[in-house]
Amino acid sequence: MTDPHQPMTPRQIVEKLSEHIVGQNDAKRAVAIALRNRWRWQNLTDEMRKEVTPRNILMIGPTGVGKTEITRRLAKLTGAPFIKVEATKYTEVGYYGRDVESMIRDLVEAAISIVRSSKRADVEDDAVARVEDRLLELLVPAEPPSAMPAVTEVDGEDAESQHSKHVRTVEKFRDMLRDGKLEDRMVELSLEQKSSPVQVFTNMGMEQMDMDLQGMLDKMMPKQNSSRRLTVAEARKVLHEQEVESLLDKDTIQEEAVRLAEETGMVFIDEIDKVCSTGEGGKSADVSRQGVQRDLLPIVEGTTIQTRYGLVSTEKIMFIAAGAFHRARPSDLMPELQGRFPIRVELQDLTCDDLVRILIEPSGSITRQHAELLAVDGVTINYTDDGIRAIADLAFHVNQSTQNIGARRLQTIMERLLEEVSFEAPDCGKKQIDVTADFVNERLADVRNDEDLSRFVL
Numbered sequence: 001m002t003d004p005h006q007p008m009t010p011r012q013i014v015e016k017l018s019e020h021i022v023g024q025n026d027a028k029r030a031v032a033i034a035l036r037n038r039w040r041w042q043n044l045t046d047e048m049r050k051e052v053t054p055r056n057i058l059m060i061g062p063t064g065v066g067k068t069e070i071t072r073r074l075a076k077l078t079g080a081p082f083i084k085v086e087a088t089k090y091t092e093v094g095y096y097g098r099d100v101e102s103m104i105r106d107l108v109e110a111a112i113s114i115v116r117s118s119k120r121a122d123v124e125d126d127a128v129a130r131v132e133d134r135l136l137e138l139l140v141p142a143e144p145p146s147a148m149p150a151v152t153e154v155d156g157e158d159a160e161s162q163h164s165k166h167v168r169t170v171e172k173f174r175d176m177l178r179d180g181k182l183e184d185r186m187v188e189l190s191l192e193q194k195s196s197p198v199q200v201f202t203n204m205g206m207e208q209m210d211m212d213l214q215g216m217l218d219k220m221m222p223k224q225n226s227s228r229r230l231t232v233a234e235a236r237k238v239l240h241e242q243e244v245e246s247l248l249d250k251d252t253i254q255e256e257a258v259r260l261a262e263e264t265g266m267v268f269i270d271e272i273d274k275v276c277s278t279g280e281g282g283k284s285a286d287v288s289r290q291g292v293q294r295d296l297l298p299i300v301e302g303t304t305i306q307t308r309y310g311l312v313s314t315e316k317i318m319f320i321a322a323g324a325f326h327r328a329r330p331s332d333l334m335p336e337l338q339g340r341f342p343i344r345v346e347l348q349d350l351t352c353d354d355l356v357r358i359l360i361e362p363s364g365s366i367t368r369q370h371a372e373l374l375a376v377d378g379v380t381i382n383y384t385d386d387g388i389r390a391i392a393d394l395a396f397h398v399n400q401s402t403q404n405i406g407a408r409r410l411q412t413i414m415e416r417l418l419e420e421v422s423f424e425a426p427d428c429g430k431k432q433i434d435v436t437a438d439f440v441n442e443r444l445a446d447v448r449n450d451e452d453l454s455r456f457v458l
């Protein structure tokens with residue numbers, strides 16, 4: 001996460017994004033400026049802040065060229081909650097389906113899990129200590145008070161010495177526990193269970209009410225205790241979850257998550273071109289598409305949405321809309337919505353050279369992912385330059401001759417290319433595979449030459 005007082009400059013952001021995304025400089029620059037603008041806006045006077053409206057981005061470009069990836073990486077870079085939604089999934093408020101406001105509720109959920117995992121890390125050590133004590137209680141139960149007679153003499157020992165004997169035993173067990181000598185020992189763990197597993201499936205009406213019905217029901221249901229025999233290793237996991245849960249301060253998590261979503265949240269709205277009114281599909285389809293746009297407008301303009309964690313203002317949330325705009329044009333969007341997405345960036349189709357770079361440059365590139373997976377089985381994958389070029393060539397060719405799905409084509413090709421190696425790897429011992437042009441052609445020539453086949457397998 002970056003320090004909010006010293007945020008990255010647009011140049012630094014672009015550099016960071018370039019570690020993962022090849023080309024698409026205009027889009028990288030646009031999101032980098034938008035991020036910097038958010039920080040600039042936060043530093044304006046209250047009076048000026050009211051005047052400056054946030055400027056959202058519209059990314060125009062074919063599928064699989066990096067639109068989502070740029071936004072996702074930007075969010076990761078800044079520790080911001082991020083969600084990707086598809087505009088076509090929404091229907092107008094009041095109709096069956098998901099209402100547009102639910103995107104903000106989903107964003108807050110994403111923020112909750114970010115805040116939760118950082119808070120979890122804070123309570124880990126305490127939880128581990130508490131779990132150890134609870135395991136010891138199970139392994140060395142204290143003598144029940146009834147077993148200690150009021151008279152001080154018990155077989156020659158008084159209660160005091162019995163207590164210190166217990167303490168000594170506990171410490172002995174603690175040492176054994178820490179040395180991992182008791183992992184398979186069985187303990188009896190009492191678990192709380194809801195008496196009736198009622199599940200609430202929300203439909204849109206309930207979603208709008210946004211009441212935590214499941215949570216309410218869970219609280220109302222009487223709890224039943226059941227006990228299970230588990231090994232120490234298994235019980236530790238269960239107890240750890242219980243202790244972490246009890247140490248987490250839910251109210252603080254919710255407050256911080258709402259703030260995080262409001263101040264840093266990013267919503268990527270894909271397929272925005274599909275809710276443009278184009279006349280396709282008849283008048284009623286157009287009316288419904290306009291309805292979605294109308295519902296979207298207040299959210300991107302800045303409104304307050306009721307969520308189960310409280311009210312969330314959308315004023316500072318960054319919205320990035322995207323679409324291929326093959327048929328519709330940005331000017332087919334409602335004028336008010338067009339005005340809310342004034343920053344337009346075009347993403348370029350990927351060339352064969354881009355595909356080569358995508359295969360090798362990003363730190364988590366698809367070629368590296370496959371190599372690392374197979375290395376676990378002792379197989380070393382060595383990609384030669386001509387091998388990489390052959391993969392990119394094939395991806396480019398199939399994209400041209402069938403459907404252009406951009407860099408996603410590389411994933412299907414790599415799967416097919418290394419399918420046999422992946423299957424055989426555990427049985428062939430230590431081995432090096434050279435992925436050369438010949439290797440690629442040998443394995444994929446049939447698919448390359450048969451358009452129908454490539455439609456199915458690549």
Ligand SMILES: Nc1ncnc2c1ncn2[C@@H]1O[C@H](COP(=O)(O)OP(=O)(O)OP(=O)(O)O)[C@@H](O)[C@H]1O
Binds near residue numbers: 065358
């Ligand atoms: N320019 C690029 N550099 C590196 N990887 C890329 C690039 N473009 C696409 N990819 C990879 O291809 C995959 C799909 O890209 P992405 O999800 O960004 O597509 P998109 O442009 O948002 O398309 P869609 O609108 O269909 O979702 C991702 O795994 C991404 O890593």
